[in-house]
Amino acid sequence: MSDDALREQSVGVVGAGIGGLSAAAYLAAAGAEVTVYERAERVGGVAGRLDVDGFRFDTGPSWYLLPDLFERFFGDFDRSPEEFYELTRLDPHYRVFWDDGDRADVPADPTAAADLFESYEAGAGQAFREYLDDAERAYDAGMNRFVLPGRSRFRDYLSLDVLAGGRELDLLSSLDERVGSYVDHPKLRQLLEYTLVFLGGSPHNTPALYQLMSHVDYGLGVYYPMGGMYEVVEAVETIARDAGADVYTDVAVTGLEPLDDGVGVELGGDRYVHDRVVCNAPPAHVERELLPEGTVPRFGDYWDRRTYGPSAHLLYLGVEGELTQLEHHTLALPTDWDPHFEAIFDDPAWPTDETEPVVYVNVPSRTDPSVAPDGHEAVVTLVPLAPGLDDTPERRTALRDRVLDAVASRTGVDLRGRIVAEESACVSEFAERFDQPGGTALGLAHTVRQTGPLRPGPRVRGTDRLYYVGGSSNPGIGVPMCLLSGEHCAAAIEADVAGGPFDRLPLVGR
Numbered sequence: 168m169s170d171d172a173l174r175e176q177s178v179g180v181v182g183a184g185i186g187g188l189s190a191a192a193y194l195a196a197a198g199a200e201v202t203v204y205e206r207a208e209r210v211g212g213v214a215g216r217l218d219v220d221g222f223r224f225d226t227g228p229s230w231y232l233l234p235d236l237f238e239r240f241f242g243d244f245d246r247s248p249e250e251f252y253e254l255t256r257l258d259p260h261y262r263v264f265w266d267d268g269d270r271a272d273v274p275a276d277p278t279a280a281a282d283l284f285e286s287y288e289a290g291a292g293q294a295f296r297e298y299l300d301d302a303e304r305a306y307d308a309g310m311n312r313f314v315l316p317g318r319s320r321f322r323d324y325l326s327l328d329v330l331a332g333g334r335e336l337d338l339l340s341s342l343d344e345r346v347g348s349y350v351d352h353p354k355l356r357q358l359l360e361y362t363l364v365f366l367g368g369s370p371h372n373t374p375a376l377y378q379l380m381s382h383v384d385y386g387l388g389v390y391y392p393m394g395g396m397y398e399v400v401e402a403v404e405t406i407a408r409d410a411g412a413d414v415y416t417d418v419a420v421t422g423l424e425p426l427d428d429g430v431g432v433e434l435g436g437d438r439y440v441h442d443r444v445v446c447n448a449p450p451a452h453v454e455r456e457l458l459p460e461g462t463v464p465r466f467g468d469y470w471d472r473r474t475y476g477p478s479a480h481l482l483y484l485g486v487e488g489e490l491t492q493l494e495h496h497t498l499a500l501p502t503d504w505d506p507h508f509e510a511i512f513d514d515p516a517w518p519t520d521e522t523e524p525v526v527y528v529n530v531p532s533r534t535d536p537s538v539a540p541d542g543h544e545a546v547v548t549l550v551p552l553a554p555g556l557d558d559t560p561e562r563r564t565a566l567r568d569r570v571l572d573a574v575a576s577r578t579g580v581d582l583r584g585r586i587v588a589e590e591s592a593c594v595s596e597f598a599e600r601f602d603q604p605g606g607t608a609l610g611l612a613h614t615v616r617q618t619g620p621l622r623p624g625p626r627v628r629g630t631d632r633l634y635y636v637g638g639s640s641n642p643g644i645g646v647p648m649c650l651l652s653g654e655h656c657a658a659a660i661e662a663d664v665a666g667g668p669f670d671r672l673p674l675v676g677r
Contacts (some may be wrong), residue, residue, distance in 0.1 A: 169221075170666030171663040172196040173194070173661065173664060174199070174200075175442075175569060176194075176199045176200065176443060176446060176660075176664060177199070177200045177202075177440075177441045177442045178191075178194050178199045178200065178202070178441055178443050178444070179203075179204065179430075179432050179439065179441035179443075179444045179445070180201060180202065180203040180204065180412075180445045180447060180662065181420045181423070181432070181444060181445065181447060181448055181453075181457075182203075182204070182205060182284060182447030182448045182635075182637070183204075183205035183210035183211060183212065183414060183416070183447070184210075184211065184213065184214065184447045184637055184649065185211070185212070185214055185231060185400065185403060185637075185639075185642070185646050185650060186211060186447050186636035186637035186638070186649040186650075186652045187203060187205075187416075187445065187447030187636055187651050187653070188400075188403045188404055188406075188407045188413060188651065188653070189403060189538055189636070189639065189650045189651075189652070189653020189654065190204070190413040190634075190652075190654075190656045190657050191203050191382065191407040191410075191414070191449070191653075192244065192403065192406045192407035192410045192412065192446050192635045192653070192658035193243070193410075193653060193654055193656075193658075194412070194445075194657045194660065195407060195410035195411040195412040195655065196244060196410040196411070198412075199660075200611055201407075201411065201412040201413065202413045202415070202439075202441070203407070203412055203413065203415065203576060204415055204416040204418045204419075204420050204434070205414065205416045205417075205418065205431065206218065206416075206417070206418060206419035206468070207417070207600070208416055208417055208418070209416060210228070210400060210401075210404050210414065210416065211400040212227075212242055212359070212399065212601060212637075213225075213226070213227040213228075213242065213597075213601055213608070214227040214228050214396060214399075214400050214446070214454055214646065215227055215395035215397065216395065217453075217483055217586045218316070219485060219589075219590055220588040221482065221485070221487060221539070221540040221543075221588075222483075222485040222538065222539050222540070222545045222592075223369065223394075223395060223537070223538040223539075223545065224395075224483040224538070224545055224547055225395045225396040225397055225531070225547070226483070226592065227396070228396050228480075228645070228646050229396060229496075229529045229531070229547065230389065230391060230496070231254070231389070231390040231391055231396065231399070231646075232249075232384070232387070232390075232391055232529060232637035232645070232647065233383055233387060233645075234254070234388065234390055234646040235387065235465075236647035236648075236650060236651060237399070237650070238653070239646060239651075240406075240650045240651075241402075241630075242317075242409065242450065243654070244406050244409075246301075246383065246406065248392075248399075248402070248580045248588045250288075250400065250402075251391060251398065251399075251401075251402035251405070252394040253614060254390045254391070254392055254393075254403060255391050255392075255393060255534055255604065256275065256389070256390050257273035257275070257334040257386050257388075257389045257390065257496065257534065257610070257647065258274060258276075258493060258497065259272040259273050259274050259275065259498060260274070260275055260389045260470055260657050261273055261389075261494060261495075261496035262385060262493065262494035262496070262497045262498070262542070263354075263357075263358070263497075263498045263500060264427040264497070264498070264499050264500070264577040264578045265500050265501070265502050266499075266500070266501050266502055266523060266573075266576065266577050267502050267528075269354070270422075271283060271354075271358075273358060275385075275388060277295075277296070277385045277386075278300060280295065280385060281293075281295045281296055284350065284358075284404050287352045287354060287355050287568055288335075288350060288352040289351075290353065291350050291355055294349040294350050294356075294365075295349070295350070296611060297349065298346075298350075298359065298378070298381065298406075299381060299385055299386065299410075300380065301542050302378045302379050302380075302381040302385075302386070303377060303379075303382045303386055305376060305378050305379040305382070305518035306382040306383065306386070306422050306428070308672065309376060309379050310379075313404060313619065314642045314651065315651070316641070317356065319420070323612070325612070334545050339373050340374070340375040341370065341372065341373065341374040341375060342363060342368075342370050342371075342374065342375050342378065342622055343356070343360065343370035343371050343516055344375060344558060345375035345378055345502075345593070346360055346370070346378075350672070353502065353503070354502070355658060356370075357500060359381060360562065361451075361492040361498065362377070362380035362381065362383070362384060363377065363380075364615040366380070366476070366609075366612065366643070366644055366645075367400065367475070367476020367607070367609035367610065367611070367644055368474075368476065368512075368612045368613055368614060369508035369511065370508065371508070371510050371512075372412075372474065372512060372612070372614050372615075373612075373613060373614065374469045374613070374614070374615050376618075377613060382669060384583070385521050389496070391495065391534050391535065393534075393537070393604075394535065394537060394538075394623065395531060395535070395536050395538060395592055396637055396646070399646065400429070401481060403650070406412055406595065414537050414592075417436060419435070420432055420433065420457065421432060421433045421434065421457075422457055422458075423444060423446075423453070423457045423458050423633070424458075424464060425458070425459075425631075425632065425633060426440065428442075429441055429442050429443070429628075429632060430442075430443065430444040430632050430633055432444060440670070441631070442632065443632045443660055443663075443664075444632065444633055444634070445633065445634045445636050445656055446627070446633065446634065446635050446636070447636050447637045447659075448637075449601070449602055449603055449637075450470075450623050450627075450639055451470040451473070451603060451604045451641065452602035452603075452604070453627075453635075454469065454470070458558060458633075459465065461556075462564070462629055462630065463627060463628050463629045463630070464628060464629050465575070467544070468645075469491070473604075473611055474512070474612045474616070474617060475554045475603075475605055475607040475609075475610065475611060475612060475615050476554075476591040476593045476606050476607050476608065476610060476611070476612040476644065477511050477528055477545030477548065477551035477552055477553065477554065477595070477608060477609065478553065478554045478556070478593070478603075478605070478606045478607055479551055479552060479553045479592070479597070479599055479608040480550045480552055480554055480563065480567075480570070480592075480593045480594075481543075481547060481548065481549050481591060481593070482546075482547065482548045482567060482570060482587055482589065482590075482591050483547055483585065483588075483589065483590040483592075484545075484547070484582060484586050484588070484624040485539065485540075485543060485545060485546075485587050485588030485589070486543060486544045486545075486546075486586055486587070487542065487543055487547050487585045487586075487587050488542065488543070488563040488583050488585055488676070489542075489546045490530055490533070490546070490580055491542065492578055492579055492580050493528060493530045493533065493535060493578060493580060494530070495530055495531060495533045495534045496527075496528075496529060496577065497527070497528040497529075497530065498526070498527055498528070499525075499526040499527075499573055499574055499578055500525055500526075500577075501523035501524075501525065501575040502659060503523075504525050504547065506521060506522040506523070507522050507523065507525050507551070508526060509522075510553060511551055511552065511553045511554055512521045512553070514558070515554075515555060515556060516553065517556060517562055517565075517566065517588075518550070518566065518569065519553070519554075523567070524550045524566075524569060524570065524573055525572070526548055526549070526550055526570055526573050526574060526577075527549040527550075528546065528547070528548050528549075528574060528578070529546070529547040529548075530544055530546050530547075531545055531547075532544045532545045532546075532651065543587070546669050548570050548574065548580065549634045550566065550570055552593070552594060552595075553605065554594065554603075554604065554605030554606050554607040554608075555594070555605035556594050556606075557600045558593050558594035558595040558606065563591065563593050564638030565611075567655050571583055576673070578665075587669040592599070594598075594606035594608075606612065609638065609644050610637070610638040610639035610644060611623075611639045611643075611644075613643055613644065614643075618633045619641070620641075620644075622637050622639075622640065622641045622642075622643065623639065623640045623641065624641050624659075625640065625641070625652070625655055625656040625659040625660075626638065626659055628632035628661075631663075634656050634659060635654060635656070636649075636652045636653055636655075638652075640656075640657075642651055
């Protein structure tokens with residue numbers, strides 16, 4: 168398609184999360200007139216930043232994975248990540264403390280990691296190497312034949328190339344079943360399954376194909392952008408603005424109206440019409456609250472029947488003194504984490520005495536002194552919770568105490584008495600600030616029935632000019648996937664305007 172066709176297109180983008188900013192950048196660079204509407208004071212959506220008394224916290228994503236996809240995005244605009252932020256590779260990737268007093272550092276070097284596995288179970292070192300080989304094959308097949316091409320419709324899978332790639336992917340087993348075919352020790356299974364937290368699932372409802380995440384971890388590495396993950400958000404915003412997109416904050420979209428020749432965007436009492444509109448808001452919110460009822464054909468209580476990723480209880484803590492016992496990424500785990508996942512997906516409930524919480528502790532100041540005042544540490548604790556829970560002050564206070572108790576008993580680090588700054592977030596914030604169904608922190612989980620063409624694609628059903636982008640659409644959850652969803656969304660618009668096939672936009676540098 169020629170640039171002239173997109174130059175005649177006005178595109179509105181509802182929401183300036185990573186996906187919305189990515190789509191805006193691609194569309195603007197290809198010639199469209201792009202306007203981004205963000206209701207918050209700053210861009211980023213869930214991937215925000217919190218500044219408290221000299222401490223700086225990332226409020227959302229804290230793991231920088233899949234560096235090749237970040238390079239792909241910036242490369243599409245003849246830029247590089249290094250122009251915007253400095254990356255540090257973490258080693259160890261993370262430290263694990265269990266409630267039985269055991270501790271392990273998971274190294275970046277796969278050979279050293281194999282030695283760690285062997286120390287827990289005879290033969291597990293070789294099994295780990297085989298698992299990583301299979302994970303790499305699954306990654307190559309999944310990424311190159313499914314994710315990167317943007318196969319979001321069933322008809323996109325009708326090719327010999329797809330069938331060949333599908334042989335490398337296990338869609339029928341759960342991740343737990345897959346991992347169990349390699350190692351028996353419950354702690355080793357946890358080390359191979361922890362990546363599911365990035366996908367919003369449990370070991371029992373996440374498809375085995377996501378074994379590929381272990382290649383993401385060990386094959387591609389775990390990094391940290393100095394200054395925090397919000398440095399990435401600001402870099403993507405800069406790319407979008409430099410490409411020509413207009414980005415407005417403190418502007419709330421209150422309604423969308425599909426028209427014969429465009430889409431009306433309601434901003435309180437004002438109304439603007441765009442040729443096409445991209446929605447970076449959760450699809451359930453868009454269809455229930457922004458669009459006229461019945462716009463998108465859904466059967467019955469479709470959105471209520473979806474499986475959503477966990478919500479979260481988060482503490483943002485400014486702590487006095489050094490925390491040398493903790494790593495940048497630290498996991499404080501119960502030896503049996505099944506009850507916690509059951510309380511999220513099977514029988515939703517707040518953690519009880521019988522469901523010891525899984526606690527993730529992020530201490531970015533161990534790597535980056537700029538995020539905390541001298542002599543202090545910036546600490547974020549996260550406990551996954553079931554979405555939809557009644558988020559009361561009493562519940563939050565009780566869980567705060569349990570989290571601090573768990574960190575102290577498992578890691579030996581008692582934060583109480585050292586906290587000089589504190590903020591929190593929980594189910595209600597994700598529901599109210601981000602319109603996430605039930606207050607999920609991640610959106611649609613990556614279950615078998617919500618993967619590939621069974622996940623919302625860029626084109627919104629029942630409309631000709633409305634599109635989805637972001638973590639609840641294809642390809643899914645995570646900052647790099649949201650960058651890719653922006654590319655796919657822009658390519659879908661390009662194809663629809665041109666009347667041609669879905670393909671990559673002809674950007675400079677390609």
